[in-house]
Amino acid sequence: MVSNKREKPVNDRRSRQQEVIPAGTSMRYEVSFKPLNGGLEKTFRLQAQQYHALTVGxxxxxxxxGTRFVGFVSRTPDNE
Structure with missing residues (x-):
């Protein structure tokens, strides 16, 4: 189950000026998945298209x- 989604701005600056995000800054997309039968939540970095295709729940x-996201196939009411 998709348990959480986060998008964060990414930049290469290492100074305190990171508080201001300039236009065109790239984003990092992370999604967390939790097994329905319990267990540890796993978080993966996804591409924007993959990220936007998922909804929490x-x-x-x-x-x-390993630590690399391969895919997620949603279970629709028709597939249950």
Whole structure:
């Protein structure tokens, strides 16, 4: 189940000027998944298109390899 989504601005600056986010700053997209039967939550970094296709509360099958997100197939009412 998709348990949380976060998008954060990413920049290469290492100074205190990071408080102001200039236009065109790239974003980092993270999604957390939690097993329905209990267990540890797993968080992965996704591409924007993958991130926006998911909604918190979506249920389905998560695929990953090590720490790399492979895919998530939502379970729709028709598939249950």
């Amino acid at each position: 979506d249920q389905g099958t998560l695929s990953y390899k």
